[in-house]
Amino acid sequence: xxxxxxxxxxxxxxxxSVTISCTGTSSDVGGYNxxxxxxxxxxxxxxxxxxxxxxxPSGVPDRFSGSKSGNTxxxxxxxxxxxxxxxxxxxxxxxxxxxxxxxxTKLTVL
Amino acid sequence: xxxxxxxxxxxxxxxxxxxxxxxxxxxxxxxxWMDWVRQAPGKGLxxxxxxxxxxxxxxxxxxxxxxxxxxxxxxxxxxFLQMNSLRVEDTAVxxxxxxxxxxxxxxxxxxxxxxxx
Numbered sequence: 303x304x305x306x307x308x309x310x311x312x313x314x315x316x317x318x319s320v321t322i323s324c325t326g327t328s329s330d331v332g333g334y335n336x337x338x339x340x341x342x343x344x345x346x347x348x349x350x351x352x353x354x355x356x357x358x359p360s361g362v363p364d365r366f367s368g369s370k371s372g373n374t375x376x377x378x379x380x381x382x383x384x385x386x387x388x389x390x391x392x393x394x395x396x397x398x399x400x401x402x403x404x405x406x407t408k409l410t411v412l
Numbered sequence: 413x414x415x416x417x418x419x420x421x422x423x424x425x426x427x428x429x430x431x432x433x434x435x436x437x438x439x440x441x442x443x444x445w446m447d448w449v450r451q452a453p454g455k456g457l458x459x460x461x462x463x464x465x466x467x468x469x470x471x472x473x474x475x476x477x478x479x480x481x482x483x484x485x486x487x488x489x490x491x492f493l494q495m496n497s498l499r500v501e502d503t504a505v506x507x508x509x510x511x512x513x514x515x516x517x518x519x520x521x522x523x524x525x526x527x528x529x
Binding site for chain 2: 303305334336338340342347348349350353354359389391393395398399400401402403404405406
């Protein structure tokens, strides 16, 4: 159960797009379509932004999108807004009723 | 509205035990998979444990296997996490979570566990 690999930081200017990667193995990200993304603002509980690789829950802006290729999943935030500045975490099912999170990416809106 | 309220956190010495509870409302608890996720101060999220609706199927992170036990009381809409042989590195905020096919879509506010001498 090794943590998924995310870049520690990412940044972009308002209106730009930024993509955050999440790399695992064939035993987690590559083996299942149960990859989710969470947004966490300081002092708050995480919020589900993307589920099942690319499904957007009700209420999540369509500026947020997800995809997967092989053992790497990605979260893209288009049309960056100030309120998008937060920590983002990916997670994946890893078999045997276990899950694994990524180390998190701090997104800064310049 | 789904609400998850954790309790039971606090200060405990290394080697000690603690039992966390999570009272759920606004959902059909008896048909819902539930998980625990923790977050050490200033660190990232770490998945801890999962339990199926009837309590017979569970999963644990390697770091807590053999020390932590997840259980539930569907009559009281309550999820538990029994934590034994606690270590300094178990210090974290522990979140109770609704698990819909791996989608963690409802989170509690968390309860802080501090393991220190």
